[in-house]
Amino acid sequence: MQSNTSRGGDASPMRPRKPHPVALSAALAAIGPLAGSAGTPYLPVVTGLTLDSRSVLPGDVYAAVPGATRHGADFAGQAVRAGAVAILTDEAGAAIVARAAAAADAAMPPVVVVPDPRRAAGPLAGVIFDSQPEGPGAAPTLFGITGTNGKTTSTYFLTALLAALDRTTGLIGTIEIRAGADAIPSALTTPESPQVHSLLALMRERGLDAASMEVSSHALEYGRVDGVRFDVAGFTNLTQDHLDLHGTMEDYFAVKATLFTADRCRRAVVLVDDDWGRRLAATADVPVLSLRTEPDAGAQPAADWTVTAVRPSGLGHAFTLEGRAGERLQVRTGLPGTFNVSNAALATVMVLASGVAVGELQHALDDHDPFTTEVPGRMQLIGEEPAAIVDFAHNPDALRRTLASVRRPGGRVIAVFGATGQRDESKRPVMGAVGARLSDILIVTDDDPHDEDEAVIRRAVRAGADAAIREEGLACEVLEVFPRAEAIERAVALARPSDTVLVAGRGHEVWQEVKGVNLSLDDREELRSALTRHGFSVLSRPGIES
CATH class of the missing domain: 3.40.1190.10 (Mur-like, catalytic domain)
Known part of the structure; x- marks a missing residue:
C-alpha cells in the first residue's frame, strides 16, 4: 500500500497540501460508538476521506453510503482504481463490494463495516484531517x-x-x-x-x-x-x-x-x-x-x-x-x-x-x-434610478421584510418573483399575498420549477395574490409574465426613475433548472441588460457571479 505524503496544489483545492497520515484503526477508535465493532484483520494508514468516488485521492478512505437511488458501494471499484486504500460502509454496502469483487475476481482493500457510515464519516474525517486540534x-x-x-x-x-x-x-x-x-x-x-x-x-x-x-x-x-x-x-x-x-x-x-x-x-x-x-x-x-x-x-x-x-x-x-x-x-x-x-x-x-x-x-x-460590503445576490443594488435590486428572498418572511424595506418616497414598488418547484407548496399562495400587499405592480414568473409544471406553480402564487387583493381591497396590479428574463424586461419597461424594481427569489444563482435542464440565467445580468436597453444607468459590475 502506498499513500501520498504531499498533495499538489492542483490535486484538490479543498484539501491541505500536506496530509495528516493516521492509522485507520486509531482513527476509528477515536470516534467511539459510531465505529461499532469495525473489526478487520488489517487496517492501513490513511490520509483522507471522501463520500464521492470521483474525488478520491491516493491514500483515502472511501465512505460508501446509501443514496436516493444507488448505494455508494456500487462505485467502490472506481474509488479503488483512484487510490482508495479502505472502504467504510454498512452491511448492505459490504455485500455489494463482496459480490463485485467476486464477479471481477479482483482483490479489494479492507472494508470497514459500521452501523451508519454517513454519521461516522464526519467525525472520522475530523480525526483523519486533524481539522480541529485542541x-x-x-x-x-x-x-x-x-x-x-x-x-x-x-x-x-x-x-x-x-x-x-x-x-x-x-x-x-x-x-x-x-x-x-x-x-x-x-x-x-x-x-x-x-x-x-x-x-x-x-x-x-x-x-x-x-x-x-x-x-x-x-x-x-x-x-x-x-x-x-x-x-x-x-x-x-x-x-x-x-x-x-x-x-x-x-x-x-x-x-x-x-x-x-x-x-x-x-x-x-x-x-x-x-x-x-x-x-x-x-x-x-x-x-x-x-x-x-x-x-x-x-x-x-x-x-x-x-x-x-x-x-x-x-x-x-x-x-x-x-x-x-x-x-x-x-x-x-x-x-x-x-x-x-x-x-x-x-x-x-x-x-x-x-x-x-x-x-x-x-x-x-x-x-x-x-x-x-457587497453580498452577491443579497439586496444587491444594480441601479439607482430606478432603484434596481436583486435579492434571494424566497420564502414569505424574507419577501415581506425585503419588500417592506425598498419603497422610496413618491415611488412605486415593482416586484418580480415566483416559487421554486418540488419544494414546500404551502408557501406559494402566502408569498403571492405578501407580494400583493407590499407591491404596486406584482409580476408573477418562474423561479426554478425543477420537474414541476411551471404554470401550476405560477397559478398557486397568483391565487394567493388575487385572493389578498379581493379580500383586502388592495390596489396592486398583478401580471403573469414568463419566462423569467421577459418578466424582468417587463418590470424595467414599466419603471419610472423614482420607482424600485425588486427581482427576488434566486439571488446569486446563475442556472435555472427546468425539467432536468440547467438554463443559463442570472437575475443581475438580466436586470443590468434591461436597464441599459431602457436608457437607465447601472451600478454594480459582475463579480463572483461571472
Whole structure:
C-alpha cells in the first residue's frame, strides 16, 4: 500500500497540501460508538476521506453510503482504481463490494463495516484531517450561523468585520468557499462533512485566524457538520421554509436547535426578536448572549445586547448597540433593509463573544465600515434610478421584510418573483399575498420549477395574490409574465426613475433548472441588460457571479 505524503496544489483545492497520515484503526477508535465493532484483520494508514468516488485521492478512505437511488458501494471499484486504500460502509454496502469483487475476481482493500457510515464519516474525517486540534490557536476560530433568513449576509458581515480587525479569514457558504484569498463557487449551502473537515484543515494549514460558515437545516439533518465544533454559533430567525423536508415548524426548530448543544458549539449568540429565538435562548445548553434588534418584538425581558437609535444612513442605517452592562457600540451598514441591521448586529455580537474587546471592535467599525460590503445576490443594488435590486428572498418572511424595506418616497414598488418547484407548496399562495400587499405592480414568473409544471406553480402564487387583493381591497396590479428574463424586461419597461424594481427569489444563482435542464440565467445580468436597453444607468459590475 502506498499513500501520498504531499498533495499538489492542483490535486484538490479543498484539501491541505500536506496530509495528516493516521492509522485507520486509531482513527476509528477515536470516534467511539459510531465505529461499532469495525473489526478487520488489517487496517492501513490513511490520509483522507471522501463520500464521492470521483474525488478520491491516493491514500483515502472511501465512505460508501446509501443514496436516493444507488448505494455508494456500487462505485467502490472506481474509488479503488483512484487510490482508495479502505472502504467504510454498512452491511448492505459490504455485500455489494463482496459480490463485485467476486464477479471481477479482483482483490479489494479492507472494508470497514459500521452501523451508519454517513454519521461516522464526519467525525472520522475530523480525526483523519486533524481539522480541529485542541489548544489555543491550534485551529481557526470557527463561527457558524443558522436560521431561515440572513445566514449568507451575516457570514459576509462576519468575514468583513474580522478582516477589519486584521484577521485572516475563511468562508464556507451558499455563494462561495474561501480559504484566505482563494474563492471557489459552492454548490451546497454546507458541503458534505468530509469536505468541511478538509477545508478546515486547509485553513489551519494556511494559518488563517478565523472562518465563518452557514449551517443550514439540511446540513444538520444530513450530518454535513458532524464532528465539527463551532467556537461561536449564531441564530438569526425561524420562519416558514423547508417544510417539505421537516414537516412542521416544531421539527424544523428541533433540527436548528441541535447546533446549540455542547458537542457542536462552545457559546452562542441568539436573536430573540421572535418566539423561536426566545425559546432557543432559554433552552440551549451552552452559554448564550441574547440579542434584540427589533423594537416591536414585544414586552420581553431585557436582552444581553439591544439595538437602539436606528436611523437612516445613506442607503442603509446606523444604530447603537447597547450591552446590559452599559457598553455601547456605534454601528453602520450601507446595505438597504432594516433586516440588515439585525444581520450586522448579530455579526458584531458574535465577534464580541469570541473574545474581542469592545474598544478594539469600535475602532474597526469606525475605520473600515465593514458592513457596507457587497453580498452577491443579497439586496444587491444594480441601479439607482430606478432603484434596481436583486435579492434571494424566497420564502414569505424574507419577501415581506425585503419588500417592506425598498419603497422610496413618491415611488412605486415593482416586484418580480415566483416559487421554486418540488419544494414546500404551502408557501406559494402566502408569498403571492405578501407580494400583493407590499407591491404596486406584482409580476408573477418562474423561479426554478425543477420537474414541476411551471404554470401550476405560477397559478398557486397568483391565487394567493388575487385572493389578498379581493379580500383586502388592495390596489396592486398583478401580471403573469414568463419566462423569467421577459418578466424582468417587463418590470424595467414599466419603471419610472423614482420607482424600485425588486427581482427576488434566486439571488446569486446563475442556472435555472427546468425539467432536468440547467438554463443559463442570472437575475443581475438580466436586470443590468434591461436597464441599459431602457436608457437607465447601472451600478454594480459582475463579480463572483461571472
